[in-house]
Amino acid sequence: xxxxxxxxxxxxxxxxxxxxxxxxxxxxxxxxxxxxxxxxxxxxxxxxxxxxxxxxxxxxxxxxxxxxxxxxxxxxxxxxxxxxxxxxxxxxxxxxxxxxxxxxxxxxxxxxxxxxxxxxxxxxxxxxxxxxxxxxxxxxxxxxxxxxxxxxxxxxxxxxxxxxxxxxxxxxxxxxxxxxxxxxxxxxxxxxxxxxxxxxxxxxxxxxxxxxxxxxxxxxxxxxxxxxxxxxxxxxxxxxxxxxxxxxxxxxxxxxxxxxxxxxxxxxxxx
Numbered sequence: 001x002x003x004x005x006x007x008x009x010x011x012x013x014x015x016x017x018x019x020x021x022x023x024x025x026x027x028x029x030x031x032x033x034x035x036x037x038x039x040x041x042x043x044x045x046x047x048x049x050x051x052x053x054x055x056x057x058x059x060x061x062x063x064x065x066x067x068x069x070x071x072x073x074x075x076x077x078x079x080x081x082x083x084x085x086x087x088x089x090x091x092x093x094x095x096x097x098x099x100x101x102x103x104x105x106x107x108x109x110x111x112x113x114x115x116x117x118x119x120x121x122x123x124x125x126x127x128x129x130x131x132x133x134x135x136x137x138x139x140x141x142x143x144x145x146x147x148x149x150x151x152x153x154x155x156x157x158x159x160x161x162x163x164x165x166x167x168x169x170x171x172x173x174x175x176x177x178x179x180x181x182x183x184x185x186x187x188x189x190x191x192x193x194x195x196x197x198x199x200x201x202x203x204x205x206x207x208x209x210x211x212x213x214x215x216x217x218x219x220x221x222x223x224x225x226x227x228x229x230x231x232x233x234x235x236x237x238x239x240x241x242x243x244x245x246x247x248x249x250x251x252x253x254x255x256x257x258x259x260x261x262x263x264x265x266x267x268x269x270x271x
Contacts (some may be wrong), residue, residue: 143217144183150176154185161196169196187217191226203233224254228263240270 088117147156157172173193194209210233213226231246247270250263 098213145229146180146183146185149187150180150183153179154189158192161192166196170200187213187220187222190217191222194226195228197211197234198229200265203237207233224250224257224259227253228259228266231263232266235266244270 006236007109014098050150083134100111153172153176157169157176160166160169172192173189173196177189177193180186180189190209190212194206194213197203197209208229210229213220214223214230217223218221227246227250231243234240247267249265250257251260251267254260
């Protein structure tokens with residue numbers, strides 16, 4: 001509540017207490033007042049009463065707005081908590097041991113590791129998250145084996161998700177993909193970057209991260225999950241046709257995966 005609201009409340013209280021008293025006094029004989037002066041005083045008192053009613057109306061309106069804001073914040077918190085729970089439960093199923101490179105929770109169906117460097121340059125052009133899918137899937141790219149430093153940076157960033165430090169996790173994964181743009185963990189980094197942005201309500205930025213996975217890391221183990229997220233988030237943003245395209249692509253390209261079953265279930269609910 002700002003200073004203006006406090007002044008309004010204070011004035012309303014004062015006027016509500018003094019106006020009835022003043023009216024009561026005005027009903028007594030106005031000794032020494034001319035008829036015009038008495039009429040002027042009565043007019044002023046009526047004006048004060050109107051102002052009191054107006055201020056009371058403003059207070060009620062502000063109270064209602066505050067109630068709506070609290071409800072909105074509570075709903076957002078509940079939605080965020082659901083997202084976190086789903087994220088943590090999915091990770092727990094894939095990882096029953098502390099995160100290490102040999103048992104990475106996010107490296108389901110990883111692309112084969114090759115020692116040759118990635119052929120794509122380090123310059124990363126801007127990604128259009130609303131762009132259509134290519135007519136045919138892109139060929140897998142060759143990626144480097146992560147160094148010890150890359151594994152450590154990735155693990156630290158991922159642990160921040162478990163700790164629910166999403167703002168810090170976003171910073172850590174952003175730094176990770178910039179520092180290590182072409183190893184087998186980079187696609188995972190972009191995927192989880194999208195997830196932590198999503199739970200913070202940054203839907204458009206999350207789409208960009210998910211789209212980076214499928215455009216710059218085709219054949220990656222997180223490609224189908226990124227496609228699914230592109231479908232569900234686009235639907236939440238009102239882009240139903242685009243959502244259907246992504247979800248159908250998951251089903252067609254990964255028909256036997258759990259992600260395809262999720263996509264089919266979600267697609268069946270879209271109009």
